[in-house]
Amino acid sequence: MHTKTISQLSAVLRSGEVSxxxxxxxxxxxxxxxxxxxxxxxxITEAQALxxxxxxxxxxxxxxxxxxxxxxxxxKDIFCxxxxxxxxxxxxxxxxxxxxxxxCTAKFRDAGAVMLGKTNMDEFAMGSSNETSYFGAVKxxxxxxxxxxxxxxxxxxAVAARLAPAATGTxxxxxxRQPAALCGLTGLKPTYGRxxxxxxxAFASSLDQAGPVTYSAEDAALMMNVMAGFDxxxxxxxxxxxxxxxxxxxxxxxxxxxxxxxxYFGEGLDGNIARVIDAAIKEYxxxxxVVKEISLPNTGLAVPTYYVVAxxxxxxxxxxxxxxxxxxxxxxxxxxxxLYTRSRGEGFGLEVKxxxxxxxxxxxxxxxxxxxxxxxxxxRLISDDFRAAFEKVDVIMxxxxxxxxxxxxxxxxxxxxxxxxxxxxxxVNMAGLPAASIPAGFVDxxxxxxxxxxxxxxxxxxxxxxxxYQQATDWHLQVPKEFQ
Amino acid sequence: MEWEIVIGLExxxxxxxxxKIFSGASTAYGAEPNTQACAIDLGMPGVLPVLNKEAxxxxxxxxxxxxxxxxxxxxFERKNYFYPDLPKGYQISQFELPIVEGGQLxxxxxxxxxxxxxxxxxxxxxxAGKSLHEDFQGSTGVDLNRAGTPLLEIxxxxxxxxxxxxxxxxxxxxxxxxxxxxCDGNMQEGSFRxxxxxxxxxxxxxxxxxxxxxxxxxxxxFVERAINFEVERQIDVIEGGGKVVQxxxxxxxxxxxxxxxxxxxxxxxxxYFPDPDLLPIELDEAYIEAVRITLPELPDEKKARFMxxxxxxEYEAGVLTASRELADYFEExxxxxxxxxxxxxxxxxxxxxxALNKAGKGIADSPVSAALLGGMLQRINDNTISGKxxxxxxxxxxxxxxxxxxxxxxKGLKQVTDSGAIEIIIDEIIANNPGQVExxxxxxDKLFGFFVGQVMKASQGKAxxxxxxxxxxxxxx
Numbered sequence: 001m002h003t004k005t006i007s008q009l010s011a012v013l014r015s016g017e018v019s020x021x022x023x024x025x026x027x028x029x030x031x032x033x034x035x036x037x038x039x040x041x042x043x044i045t046e047a048q049a050l051x052x053x054x055x056x057x058x059x060x061x062x063x064x065x066x067x068x069x070x071x072x073x074x075x076k077d078i079f080c081x082x083x084x085x086x087x088x089x090x091x092x093x094x095x096x097x098x099x100x101x102x103x104c105t106a107k108f109r110d111a112g113a114v115m116l117g118k119t120n121m122d123e124f125a126m127g128s129s130n131e132t133s134y135f136g137a138v139k140x141x142x143x144x145x146x147x148x149x150x151x152x153x154x155x156x157x158a159v160a161a162r163l164a165p166a167a168t169g170t171x172x173x174x175x176x177r178q179p180a181a182l183c184g185l186t187g188l189k190p191t192y193g194r195x196x197x198x199x200x201x202a203f204a205s206s207l208d209q210a211g212p213v214t215y216s217a218e219d220a221a222l223m224m225n226v227m228a229g230f231d232x233x234x235x236x237x238x239x240x241x242x243x244x245x246x247x248x249x250x251x252x253x254x255x256x257x258x259x260x261x262x263x264y265f266g267e268g269l270d271g272n273i274a275r276v277i278d279a280a281i282k283e284y285x286x287x288x289x290v291v292k293e294i295s296l297p298n299t300g301l302a303v304p305t306y307y308v309v310a311x312x313x314x315x316x317x318x319x320x321x322x323x324x325x326x327x328x329x330x331x332x333x334x335x336x337x338x339l340y341t342r343s344r345g346e347g348f349g350l351e352v353k354x355x356x357x358x359x360x361x362x363x364x365x366x367x368x369x370x371x372x373x374x375x376x377x378x379x380r381l382i383s384d385d386f387r388a389a390f391e392k393v394d395v396i397m398x399x400x401x402x403x404x405x406x407x408x409x410x411x412x413x414x415x416x417x418x419x420x421x422x423x424x425x426x427x428v429n430m431a432g433l434p435a436a437s438i439p440a441g442f443v444d445x446x447x448x449x450x451x452x453x454x455x456x457x458x459x460x461x462x463x464x465x466x467x468x469y470q471q472a473t474d475w476h477l478q479v480p481k482e483f484q
Numbered sequence: 485m486e487w488e489i490v491i492g493l494e495x496x497x498x499x500x501x502x503x504k505i506f507s508g509a510s511t512a513y514g515a516e517p518n519t520q521a522c523a524i525d526l527g528m529p530g531v532l533p534v535l536n537k538e539a540x541x542x543x544x545x546x547x548x549x550x551x552x553x554x555x556x557x558x559x560f561e562r563k564n565y566f567y568p569d570l571p572k573g574y575q576i577s578q579f580e581l582p583i584v585e586g587g588q589l590x591x592x593x594x595x596x597x598x599x600x601x602x603x604x605x606x607x608x609x610x611x612a613g614k615s616l617h618e619d620f621q622g623s624t625g626v627d628l629n630r631a632g633t634p635l636l637e638i639x640x641x642x643x644x645x646x647x648x649x650x651x652x653x654x655x656x657x658x659x660x661x662x663x664x665x666x667c668d669g670n671m672q673e674g675s676f677r678x679x680x681x682x683x684x685x686x687x688x689x690x691x692x693x694x695x696x697x698x699x700x701x702x703x704x705x706f707v708e709r710a711i712n713f714e715v716e717r718q719i720d721v722i723e724g725g726g727k728v729v730q731x732x733x734x735x736x737x738x739x740x741x742x743x744x745x746x747x748x749x750x751x752x753x754x755x756y757f758p759d760p761d762l763l764p765i766e767l768d769e770a771y772i773e774a775v776r777i778t779l780p781e782l783p784d785e786k787k788a789r790f791m792x793x794x795x796x797x798e799y800e801a802g803v804l805t806a807s808r809e810l811a812d813y814f815e816e817x818x819x820x821x822x823x824x825x826x827x828x829x830x831x832x833x834x835x836x837x838x839a840l841n842k843a844g845k846g847i848a849d850s851p852v853s854a855a856l857l858g859g860m861l862q863r864i865n866d867n868t869i870s871g872k873x874x875x876x877x878x879x880x881x882x883x884x885x886x887x888x889x890x891x892x893x894x895k896g897l898k899q900v901t902d903s904g905a906i907e908i909i910i911d912e913i914i915a916n917n918p919g920q921v922e923x924x925x926x927x928x929d930k931l932f933g934f935f936v937g938q939v940m941k942a943s944q945g946k947a948x949x950x951x952x953x954x955x956x957x958x959x960x961x
Binding site: 079080086088093096098099100102197198199200201202204205206232233234235236312313316318319320321322324325326327336340360363364365368372 | 523526527528529530531532533534535562564566568571572573574624626753755756757760761762763
């Protein structure tokens with residue numbers, strides 16, 4: 001039962017074969033059994049989960065259940081949940097209980113999905129390995145000596161280990177796609193503005209976007225049907241009709257034009273990964289797609305530009321954590337300055353401090369034009385690259401990451417190398433485009449992800465393209481041995 | 485050396501929206517601390533600002549009223565600094581692209597020529613909360629009720645040349661925002677306040693002197709006194725061989741002096757950048773025109789109309805249009821009174837404002853409404869009562885004894901216009917004062933007033949003064 005997709009679980013719940021309480025208990029037991037080793041949950045909300053499951057069972061009985069009613073899922077601990085601790089992976093918020101619910105989690109709650117708990121993450125979503133969490137590193141279920149990727153590492157590790165059948169994540173520079181790739185899952189970062197950011201603790205506001213982490217594209221569509229939509233409480237969410245993401249999954253992809261950016265297959269890409277991606281592309285050709293080489297000339301600028309824009313935004317987004325109203329407050333502050341410096345000094349971890357410093361620097365008088373303003377211009381160039389490409393092709397494909405999951409601690413002391421692990425994912429956030437990572441094979445027993453990038457608001461097509469591949473392959477159904 | 489004073493004002497007008505600029509919390513003044521601050525005002529994690537459209541409309545209205553350009557596209561930016569009453573660690577404001585650019589206003593200082601003052605810009609921003617330093621045993625309390633209240637910051641060019649001009653300009657803006665119904669103008673509650681940038685330069689020199697900025701002046705009197713103090717201070721510094729340093733100063737109204745708060749070197753680097761949580765404000769021409777249609781008659785237009793249509797003098801028209809409430813009061817009273825509008829003007833500016841001043845009341849809480857005053861003036865105009873008796877009627881109305889007609893009736897104040905009755909009184913006075921009559925007839929004209937007074941006294945003020953004059957002249961001839 002624990003390896004079923006949420007599409008299957010939805011059907012099973014409807015048939016009455018199992019109740020939501022039984023299903024929820026099953027996953028709670030699995031979490032209790034494995035969380036110590038994997039460390040993928042920060043909070044396990046057992047009592048609330050069983051209560052929600054019982055309510056879902058009522059709804060299922062009454063016949064007014066939505067597709068996800070009674071289905072247990074996990075939420076990244078970046079989403080504020082009313083009455084349940086929301087830490088964002090930081091000591092700063094170790095004591096924080098929000099008096100409001102994020103729009104995204106509220107939508108799942110209202111759809112009857114059962115929250116199992118809140119998943120571990122890089123502190124304030126700043127990291128690519130889940131090693132920056134105040135609550136400790138998360139392990140990759142495929143090899144527990146390796147990282148699951150980040151920052152949505154807890155969500156991805158939990159789903160990969162079948163401790164939850166699906167989870168939410170957020171993606172600022174690859175934080176859904178990169179861990180999904182490293183753990184063999186399907187992860188989707190929607191178009192910027194497609195999912196409300198209200199109640200989602202901000203890292204870099206112009207880049208952050210919530211999305212699903214699932215086994216299959218079919219499941220991702222079910223999740224998107226709940227998550228997507230305009231929210232009047234988020235001015236950057238887009239008032240645009242939400243399609244039924246499940247409707248077009250089965251469409252044929254004969255004649256689909258796939259663009260392969262030559263910049264994504266050059267230096268820095270592990271040869272074994274290149275072979276896996278080549279095989280996936282061949283599979284698409286077999287399904288009738290047409291492949292075309294394209295160029296995204298400003299690809300090389302994406303990472304450095306991102307590390308100006310994202311820190312700039314985070315440096316001011318995180319100013320509110322000052323020890324005055326909520327969150328960590330130092331003991332016995334002597335004066336205001338002491339209160340600020342010690343509360344923030346103690347509450348934030350190293351990577352967060354590094355980014356606040358970078359961000360403060362690039363926004364400073366005299367440096368703003370050279371860094372922030374220039375970065376915004378380059379951001380436009382990066383978007384223009386994609387715009388031009390989408391005039392020629394329907395989707396763009398390439399590897400999600402340059403390598404498979406690396407060892408815990410391997411890159412922890414080398415931020416620049418760590419930053420480069422997001423080299424293929426970051427440009428997508430800079431442009432605000434939707435993109436998915438889908439399992440495409442293995443190298444030495446470690447999963448490899450294929451990234452599929454779509455045009456703005458073209459999530460339906462992305463999911464269709466991913467689904468067709470998943471019907472022809474079974475990479476997405478592989479379960480790490482220990483968790484079968 | 486003769487010095488020229490150069491002043492520019494940054495006026496903060498609190499916009500009269502019901503809810504805050506980026507949240508649904510109420511903006512009402514005076515609630516228990518921190519009861520009108522929602523999660524957004526508190527800067528809680530994950531919450532997002534949503535722009536109040538009403539604040540935008542009000543800002544646009546102001547821009548149109550001063551002949552400014554209302555921008556088709558303006559931008560919110562974050563002004564970053566740490567302070568306990570600034571919950572997010574940044575203030576959402578406008579920097580590079582404000583909603584209102586340009587504009588001008590004519591001001592008039594009594595006894596001087598009118599001058600046109602240029603407005604640089606006006607931009608939208610959120611207010612901070614309040615730090616309370618009393619009653620917390622050495623700690624500081626923070627009240628965030630005001631946090632997120634919409635402000636329109638109106639920045640003038642350094643066109644003002646005296647403290648009096650600065651006050652006249654500030655009063656003019658104060659009046660204008662109330663005419664536009666975009667600000668309640670309540671200075672005690674902080675709804676209308678300003679920062680003054682003050683510098684001096686040798687008369688005739690073009691280059692501006694180094695300025696100091698005096699923060700948070702919340703009364704016209706303080707603006708005048710703070711500027712005057714600051715000008716004297718700067719003159720003393722320069723004439724004493726020193727240099728004025730660029731700095732921020734605070735005005736202490738108890739000591740009537742300004743003192744340094746922070747120097748330019750200590751100034752914050754606010755690290756402005758566009759707020760990624762908010763979209764640019766985009767206003768098309770149709771929107772701007774729709775706002776333009778809602779503009780009321782503005783003070784200068786009203787003043788011109790009062791002069792042209794009602795025959796008021798410039799000074800009277802100026803006083804009566806200084807506030808929309810007063811102008812509305814006057815117009816209503818004049819309409820009911822009929823007859824000469826000047827009489828209404830005199831009554832409003834004289835007796836009414838005098839009584840209100842004495843009682844410490846505003847026009848809105850006047851015990852004598854425009855309808856009451858107009859009704860009374862109507863009785864003067866139709867000769868039911870004299871102007872003198874009217875003062876008595878006014879006092880009764882002030883004390884809540886009903887309208888003019890009922891007061892006149894109850895107290896028997898109706899004017900005597902029966903010539904026969906007046907003649908009887910006159911005859912009696914003449915008979916009783918033979919000496920004065922003789923003196924008058926032998927050329928002492930001044931005594932005429934004495935007879936008028938005696939007749940009015942004998943009639944208890946009720947005799948029609950014009951008739952008394954007429955009849956006295958005949959009988960004394």
